Amino acid sequence: MKPYAEMTKEELTAEVQAVQKEYNRYQALELHLDMSRGKPCREQLDLSMGLMDALHSGDDMTCEDGTDCRNYGVLDGIHEVKVLMGDMMENNPDNIIIYGNSSLNVMYDTVARAMTHGIMGNTPWCKLDKVKFLCPVPGYDRHFAITEYFGIEMIPVPMTPEGPDMDMVEELVSSDEAIKGIWCVPKYSNPQGYSYSDLTVRRFARLKPAAKDFRIFWDNAYGIHHLYDIKQDYLIEILQECKRAGNPDLVYKFASTSKITFPGSGIAALATSDNNLVDIKNQLKNQTIGHDKVNQLRHVRFFGDIHGMMKHMEKHAAIIRPKFEAVEEIFDENLTGLGIGEWTKPNGGYFISFDAMEGCAKEIVAKAKKAGVTLTGAGATWPYGKDPKDSNIRIAPTYPTLEDLKTAAKLFTVCVRLVSAQKLLKEMA
Amino acid sequence: MKPYAEMTKEELTAEVQAVQKEYNRYQALELHLDMSRGKPCREQLDLSMGLMDALHSGDDMTCEDGTDCRNYGVLDGIHEVKVLMGDMMENNPDNIIIYGNSSLNVMYDTVARAMTHGIMGNTPWCKLDKVKFLCPVPGYDRHFAITEYFGIEMIPVPMTPEGPDMDMVEELVSSDEAIKGIWCVPKYSNPQGYSYSDLTVRRFARLKPAAKDFRIFWDNAYGIHHLYDIKQDYLIEILQECKRAGNPDLVYKFASTSKITFPGSGIAALATSDNNLVDIKNQLKNQTIGHDKVNQLRHVRFFGDIHGMMKHMEKHAAIIRPKFEAVEEIFDENLTGLGIGEWTKPNGGYFISFDAMEGCAKEIVAKAKKAGVTLTGAGATWPYGKDPKDSNIRIAPTYPTLEDLKTAAKLFTVCVRLVSAQKLLKEMA
Numbered sequence: 001m002k003p004y005a006e007m008t009k010e011e012l013t014a015e016v017q018a019v020q021k022e023y024n025r026y027q028a029l030e031l032h033l034d035m036s037r038g039k040p041c042r043e044q045l046d047l048s049m050g051l052m053d054a055l056h057s058g059d060d061m062t063c064e065d066g067t068d069c070r071n072y073g074v075l076d077g078i079h080e081v082k083v084l085m086g087d088m089m090e091n092n093p094d095n096i097i098i099y100g101n102s103s104l105n106v107m108y109d110t111v112a113r114a115m116t117h118g119i120m121g122n123t124p125w126c127k128l129d130k131v132k133f134l135c136p137v138p139g140y141d142r143h144f145a146i147t148e149y150f151g152i153e154m155i156p157v158p159m160t161p162e163g164p165d166m167d168m169v170e171e172l173v174s175s176d177e178a179i180k181g182i183w184c185v186p187k188y189s190n191p192q193g194y195s196y197s198d199l200t201v202r203r204f205a206r207l208k209p210a211a212k213d214f215r216i217f218w219d220n221a222y223g224i225h226h227l228y229d230i231k232q233d234y235l236i237e238i239l240q241e242c243k244r245a246g247n248p249d250l251v252y253k254f255a256s257t258s259k260i261t262f263p264g265s266g267i268a269a270l271a272t273s274d275n276n277l278v279d280i281k282n283q284l285k286n287q288t289i290g291h292d293k294v295n296q297l298r299h300v301r302f303f304g305d306i307h308g309m310m311k312h313m314e315k316h317a318a319i320i321r322p323k324f325e326a327v328e329e330i331f332d333e334n335l336t337g338l339g340i341g342e343w344t345k346p347n348g349g350y351f352i353s354f355d356a357m358e359g360c361a362k363e364i365v366a367k368a369k370k371a372g373v374t375l376t377g378a379g380a381t382w383p384y385g386k387d388p389k390d391s392n393i394r395i396a397p398t399y400p401t402l403e404d405l406k407t408a409a410k411l412f413t414v415c416v417r418l419v420s421a422q423k424l425l426k427e428m429a
Numbered sequence: 430m431k432p433y434a435e436m437t438k439e440e441l442t443a444e445v446q447a448v449q450k451e452y453n454r455y456q457a458l459e460l461h462l463d464m465s466r467g468k469p470c471r472e473q474l475d476l477s478m479g480l481m482d483a484l485h486s487g488d489d490m491t492c493e494d495g496t497d498c499r500n501y502g503v504l505d506g507i508h509e510v511k512v513l514m515g516d517m518m519e520n521n522p523d524n525i526i527i528y529g530n531s532s533l534n535v536m537y538d539t540v541a542r543a544m545t546h547g548i549m550g551n552t553p554w555c556k557l558d559k560v561k562f563l564c565p566v567p568g569y570d571r572h573f574a575i576t577e578y579f580g581i582e583m584i585p586v587p588m589t590p591e592g593p594d595m596d597m598v599e600e601l602v603s604s605d606e607a608i609k610g611i612w613c614v615p616k617y618s619n620p621q622g623y624s625y626s627d628l629t630v631r632r633f634a635r636l637k638p639a640a641k642d643f644r645i646f647w648d649n650a651y652g653i654h655h656l657y658d659i660k661q662d663y664l665i666e667i668l669q670e671c672k673r674a675g676n677p678d679l680v681y682k683f684a685s686t687s688k689i690t691f692p693g694s695g696i697a698a699l700a701t702s703d704n705n706l707v708d709i710k711n712q713l714k715n716q717t718i719g720h721d722k723v724n725q726l727r728h729v730r731f732f733g734d735i736h737g738m739m740k741h742m743e744k745h746a747a748i749i750r751p752k753f754e755a756v757e758e759i760f761d762e763n764l765t766g767l768g769i770g771e772w773t774k775p776n777g778g779y780f781i782s783f784d785a786m787e788g789c790a791k792e793i794v795a796k797a798k799k800a801g802v803t804l805t806g807a808g809a810t811w812p813y814g815k816d817p818k819d820s821n822i823r824i825a826p827t828y829p830t831l832e833d834l835k836t837a838a839k840l841f842t843v844c845v846r847l848v849s850a851q852k853l854l855k856e857m858a
Contacts (some may be wrong), residue, residue: 105716
């Protein structure tokens, strides 16, 4: 089929009629499918059921240094889980704090602490007239929700396949003292699945922020979440790079096992410089006596070491790779050449980013919803939920079964075609 | 033996010499005992090892409403754990939010939220010139650490066996708009083991605060932590009482299973009014996707229901009751009639509060430390760590073995006698 933009009014009208028929067929199926969030599917969760057998009532519950993991104490995590998470994050265990079940919570708390107490002796953000964050777009809605909640002004920065537009980042960060941070998902980014290039990471490490308390919020959520054995992205380790560049304190790096074991019942961690660690622990000691050490021990006993964890990730990939491939195949088959949408083909992570024709995303999502397929809300990938082009849609292929996913993906392409053709027709009128 | 105050200089000198000899004998033992924190002992932790068998790899991980507890979601906790914690806290499950592993963390976050966003539409505390909290003394050092960390001015209010001095509380709360909260451990208080009387609770529920955003921080940490079968304190349920008094939004009530199952690996909860819940969830949804539901399910499967939990608490009591009794017996035997100290005899909780002669607490704690027994730092039970009379010492009998505890308690009485006699002698000189 030829590009919609080259069709005559008659051709487009015929296309709308044909696609509408297809859409009606889907509507009659009364689907209830969810492609809205990056949730692992049941089979993925089953992979970690061994966690439930990792600790028994007869087991020794002491960790390497003799601490009874069942009692109070150990503010920043037991040593062996620091080693495991350190290997996973490519950081020194001594530069890691182990937290509770949610890295989002760690990020929230990091912003909250900066608001009330400032970073390393600088003025608390709540005492400043204006605090701003850079937000690579499209990006992760829950990041944006945190900064929005704290009244932080969000400035969109366009993403490229190499990472955020670094000319713009450098320009803004070096010229505006009110800019205190930037949200990054540097590997298999949410939603595009892009990984920052070497040059991008090196430029990040060499930023010269006007604000002394500017920090990069480096959410490495998908660090080991590859889809393929060979076709893997490689990301330069940012803490090392910052140290080398003479900017050791520039980064807070976050990670978790949420999409490795159980979302909501895993382990979150933060890696950062010695100075930042002192600053953070000075707060953390007032917030808690310590996080869940039994769950830390459980994870260590389950995985053994990083090799056990990497083997485990291969099993995840085997389950979700066919889902990504199915979506890509269906998109290719039904949309290629029509000039009404572009999408990413990531090597890892949890999402595919779809860019529809301008002004079509909301309508596409609404149409899919009406036919029983829930997508991430259009606009969600932008600060304040406002995509100025109304174009970006995040596709989350992992949660539905492969069969359901195929149905949902096909319906999605039908919605894209219908909405696009109708829009072009309207523009002709 | 007669009261020290009635002794002649010669008698006191002889006493000092005798007690010093005893002290030296203890020092020679090279003890390493810890009575500093309210930590359960090993035998208590062993009681909950069944938790480790409560969920196996073959088990169904869905909760009553069909939610897979292994995946993301459920911001405020699964229903069945709300029921269990609701029964424990004597609150409606619908008025409960289930959190992570630490009620201290919940209290911290509650203060942090009030700082940055205010309570129910009121001015964020960080925008106010002055924020004050009332602190019943002696009290819990980690409470005071939170308010100190946020720069909140702490005003000590004397505790009585009936609870805080309510004349003073009413007077202060109704006259000063800067007073935004009060820290309470209403049952088996930390450190005295006092429980608030009916009248105290009713007066709390009927406070007329000058500040619309005044809240009672009701940390019911020891709600079911009785030492005896019959000799149990009864505490009126505060949320109900506030509702009845027309002050439904006055209280945040906190609890956890930290001293029921594993400290640091249990479940924390907050109970409060519908209005407060809406206010809190509006923040919480930005902080996390949800807390550890697998651990919630594990606790429900382990206990079954509140009856299982109460049976479990009887086992705790059987282990720690002899420890409290041993301390009381040793104190009675070695200190009664000397007029150099008073101590509480609680029916529950984790502590005994000891009041030495004025100006002696620090020296007693230091002497015990020198002989290898670590006590809670003198002053810790007061805001800013400053006990104006240098008199109060918190005794935590649960952690050491019974034998060790007896040694530590005896040494403690030796230290009290030595320091008191020396002080009186010095005053004669």
